[in-house]
Amino acid sequence: MKHKKATRITIKDLAQELNLSTSTISRALANHPGISDQTKELVNGVADRLGFAPNSIASSFRSRKTKAIGVIVPRIDIDFHSRVISGIEAFAYKSGYHVTIFQSQDSYKREKEIVKILQTKMVEGIIVCLAMETKNYDHFKKLLKSKVPLVFYDRTPDSFETNKVMINDFESAYLATEHLIQQGKTRLAHIAGNQTTGIFKKRLEGFKAAIEKNGLVVYEDLILEAQHLSYQEGVDCACKILDSSIRPDGVFCANDYTAAAVIQTLNKRHTAIPEEVAVVGFSNYPIATIVEPHITTINDRAFQMGEATGRLLIQHIEEDEIDVIDYQVITLKTELIVRESTAEKRH
Template sequence: MTNNKDVTIYDIAEKLNLSTSTVSRALKNHSSISKKTTKKVNDAAKEMGYTPNTLASSLRSNKTKTIGVLISRINRPFMASLISGIEETAQKAGYNVIITQSHDSYQDEVDMAQALYNSRVSGIICSLAMETTKTDHFQQFIDKGIPLVFVDRVPKEFNTYRVMIDNYSAAFKATKHLIEQGCTRIAHIAGLKFRNIYNERERGYRDALKQYNLEVDEDLIVHVKTMSYEEGEKATNKLLDLETPPDGIFSSNDTTAVAAIQVAKNRGLKIPEDIAVIGFNNDPISHIIDPGLSTISHPAFEMGKTCSKKILKHLKRSKIDSITEITFLNTEVIVRGSSKRK
């Protein structure tokens, strides 16, 4: 009959006729315990099938060596790359990563933030849900001295670490590229205005048109809620149904940009001759669609690594002051067949 009871340091101490404190120190290779005793204890622990109770240890010390990650949806290519960057850096430093999803729901985000707080994470990395307008639920991490990093979708004002790209500059470059390809009536499939990254992308689009003396036509700007393929289809159909349809589309993500290409092609339009399209993120789908989708690079993996490094560096600091630190990573225009006319 198998004994399913976990082996404890008390069992090892009883077997070797040692005190529990000696066994505990020996298992940690403490210098106060002789090498002979340390070896004897570790050999017995291995033979008996002892595994350290890291949870109990972490509860005692209030440190779990775990980084909590709270993102919108794990099945988005950008988020998958972001998580890979976070994990690679965290694991090399001996930290585990817990991943939670908000599904772009404010209430889910509140619940998951609380769950991570209750799990005593050493730090937290968050990309805000699309619905989130209030960030009070993150204040408990700051109050407890737990490092908090917002990434990509960040709040406008919050005294903590923020890792992002210059969305304004990236959108300006994307719109400028379409102008340089000869587009004069450029539409924008935009995200919700209260979400800072989409607001900045729309601002970059508007300013590029103004700088090149092109009209900003409000009919050419369509706001969508979740940036899904279905929303991209609806937005593109709306734009192409206009009395004077656009000859170029800048979309705030690749998913809706691919939808725009498919809708235009189904309507018998040629890409990029009749309508040029550029997206945002450089998701894998941008390589697969025909013609290939022009897009803006979005260094998700590097952003993930940067987030972990911020937390790890913070945890090593002895004195913690108020933090308002923003890190910007570079982007570039990737030109493919969907927009290349010249």
């Protein structure tokens, strides 16, 4: 006798067992209204007893619904993205969807490959945070042409309109900068992110706008760009800024790693924070409350961004008859969390 692979129980088996049609079994399992409660109980009972597990692939194939959404992120192991994904998964799960994840590794080539894979109807909708390299959006336009619901978050296309979820980077930077001004700071520096990326451009703009609106001077020499906003780049920028002839009394950093770097550099130089130099970060990473003094920063609400992105996508998946909406742009509120690096007395 040959080794026989465990054959799975199907609705056919249940039908045979109960002398009912497969139609009835299928409907009973789906809790269809037109089936008597008695039959439903009977079916569910036998299903349990025989250890029936529905074949979701067959079901997806037939119904053309996979209940799957695809997510393309640059990298999963970046704090911001892992929190967004967590929000997406949490919302998707309670809506009966599951989430399949791909990393573009910030590569345009790989992003295109992934889009191609996702075009096979494996997923009902796609969420994307663009790869750093991506400047051409044809692969996504093709997707849209075939009516696949698509939502971008954070890093979004700049040359065409589509569904997006973002935070108000301009306003957040404006808020952060104005807070420094309110603390009496007048010579402000900024460690900026990659200026080919929209969100970092907006943060720089918000920084400048707040300064100008308050009648102060924008010192271009105090604005430095850090490609990856890493801690080490932050240290380098901090040294340059602090050694500049215009000695700054406030620094706004485009993320918390660089803010932590500025703070540690100041600490080493025994410069009083915030009295001599105040520091504001961006994102509210865990380090913001570990570094001393704790970092005043912008709460970027990554988890909520994930939830909002998931909600928007699922809405588009399920209400595709509402063809009236062309695209939707959601901007989330942020908040300034004031901590010791700008305001409170250090104990």
